[in-house]
Each structure stands twice: as C-alpha cells, then as structure tokens.
Amino acid sequence: MFLVGTDTNAGKTTVACALLRAAARAQLRAIPFKPAESGPAGPSSDRARLLASSILDRGELDELSPLRWSQPIAPGMADDPNPFVGRGASVSDVEAMLGRARWALARLEQRHEAQLSLIEGAGGLLVPMPGGSWLPDWIEGLRARPLIIARAGLGTINHTLLTVESLRVRELEPLGFIFTQLLPRDDASRSHNGTVIEQRSGVPCLGSLPYLGRPPSFPEDDGWLAPDFWPRVLAE
Template sequence: MSQQRIFITGIGTGVGKSLISAIVTEALQADYWKPIQAGLDEGTDAGTVKNLISNEVTQIHPEAYRLKMPASPHIAAAAENITIDINKIQQSIPKSNNPYLIIEGAGGLMVPINQQQFIADIITTLQTPVILVSRNYLGSINHSLLTAKVCKDLNIKVIGWIFNDHYLQYEQEIVNWSGIPYIGNIPFTENPNHWFVQKQAAKIKARLLELL
C-alpha cells in the first residue's frame, strides 16, 4: 500500500499548525515530518508534536533544513549562506511503512523559501493534498478565502478546513464561500497536552477518514 501524504498549511503564521498537525497525526497514527524549521532557540515544531502525541506508532522524522534564525525561511537560510532547494526536500521525504505521513509547512502558502519559490511550490512539487488551518480572529475570513483562492489557482487539492480557536460564527460561511469541506473545530486551550490532543483527534477522526 502506498503512503498517503498530507500537507498541513495555514492562513498565516501563528494559527496553530503544530497543534493541528499533532491532532491529525494522533488521529491517523501517522508519521510526522517538518521539512523546514526556522528558529531553534525555543524548540522545534517536531519537538512540540512529539510531546503532544501519545500513540506508539508515530515516527517523528528529522527536518531537511534546521535554521537558527526565527524568520521567514529564505531569510533564515540566507543568514547561514544556505539556499533552500526543493529537490533536496523531495529527496528527503521520509521512508517508512506507515500508511500516512503528515508534513507541516512554515507559515502560509506564500511564505518564500528562496528568491523564486514559496511553500506552495513545495506542495505542488510533492503533489500533496493539504489540510488548511484557519484561526478564528478578526480578518481571518479574508486570509482564509485568499488562501483558498491560491489553492484553486495552483490546482492544489484541499482535503478540508480545520478551524482553530473560536471567535465568531463564520466558519460555515468560509466553508460555503470557498467550496472546501469542513473537517472540524478545535476549541481554544491555553495549555494543550496529550490528553487534549487525544480528545480532539477522536473528535475529527471519522470525518477526516471520510474525506481522505
């Protein structure tokens, strides 16, 4: 059986991609991989996911690029005289027997990874369907619909939306306007832990499997 890869991207930075990645990873007992990690002083997203999951199946795979500066990948890479190469990322895709691999992006679709390419180019190169993470805040309708439009323009297959936190009742409007299915809503918590991730994973699992 071939491995199904799922790319987790968001409508911007700080929308909770790592938390959602942990929840989806737990729901599918998938492997996890973040190709580009920028900013190492406060820990890594891979480390966050490792601490949040509790199943004994998931493997956390090492990053293709580990960059010290907490900045856009192209800036962080340039500070170390590195140019991020999509071919290297493609060649670094982890190999395992797990039927699912969760791939977490950096920021949103149009975050630059070098002077010519963006996170969206990684997705199109790997030909990986995406889960879109939208955080509920004032302005997120615009950011959500712009993200959906980029996916449509680039022919990126979208599995569905996961909404993080709760602000106003406009999730269904974003679903309707974008034409992208609803997977679930993750409530706000100040201190997510593996119990929280387990509960949320169980909540979205059936819908997630339905859409895959």
C-alpha cells in the same frame, strides 16, 4: 497532506500533533514531517513537538525536519534573502533542497510503513522558502494535498478564502480547512464562520480544535473532527 496556515501562528503544529494522536486512536500509521524549519531548537520547537506526538523515535528528529536555520524568520529569508529583496539569484539550489526533503520523507515513510504523512509548512501560503522558492513549490514538490489551518475567530473568513483562492490559482485544490482556537475568549463570529467559508468556496470544514490550554491538553476523542475525516483524507 500538507498543513498550510492562513498566517504564522495559526496553530499548524498544534493541529498536526492532535491529528497524529487521532490517527493513533484510529490505528492509522501516520508520520509527521516539516521539510524546512527556522527558529531556535529545543523542546518547544515545532519538530520536537511533532516528534513527541508521533510514532517516531528520538533518533529520527533530524530526518523529521532535514533543513533547519536558527533565525526566527521565514526559512527562505534565513537561507538567503537576496532573491526575495531583488539582489540576484539564490546561492542555494531549490531542487537539491527538495531532493533532500523527498529523501528524508521517503525514508520515514518506508521505515514506518506510513499510511499518511502530515507535512507542516512554515507560516502562511506565500512564505519565502529555501532556494528562492515559495511554499507552493514545496507542496507541489512533495506531491501533497493542502489542508488549511485557520484561526476560528473574527477575520478568518477573509484569510481562509484568500488562501483557498490562492491555492486554486496554482491548481492546488485544498482538502478542507480546520479551525483552531488559540485563546480562551469567546468570539461571536465563530458560530457562522465555517458555514460562510463553505458556502463561498465549496471547501469543507473538517474540524474545529477547541482551546487546549497552555501547555496544551490534547483531546482524548475525535469529536473535534468531522465524522468522515479519515475516510475523506485517505480516499485522496
């Protein structure tokens, strides 16, 4: 399952961590994976947060995220901006990089006998990725089904429906969408956003993660997930 945000900072890592904890409660062997990460390392990095919520041990941090750059920009731009700004082909080989990601993911899956892999993307759907590629190339290359992560408030109807349509143009049917609430303030649009998106797209709302505080205090039960979330996901 590939977590795709409607934008950067939509809450993908927070949802992934919450799902890893929910999988453990459901006695499912789920592992995290972030094929390409850009930005500073440390305990607040995406891969460190994913590791802390997972069944992986500290020695598997590099396999969890095999491709890394220190610049806090899109992974493709950190790798080589030239193909994205019209200055020629990439110096990197996207197939070689996808091969490294597949190998690292397969090792983790085999080692932990994983029933589910939660793969976190970078930013939104149309994000530059290593080797002159784009995020949909990585969803296809890792043979995953997309799950959309969207903010719960005003504007999410447009952002989520655009992401659904863009995925479908590429024959990548989303499993569903999950809302995140990143701020404690109320928003009158929240009461209808999920229903509007479902009615327009036919894509189900599979969860709504409330505001968790800072640092986040993760739910101790699965009331934020759709009742049939695990059967639906595992059936795919």
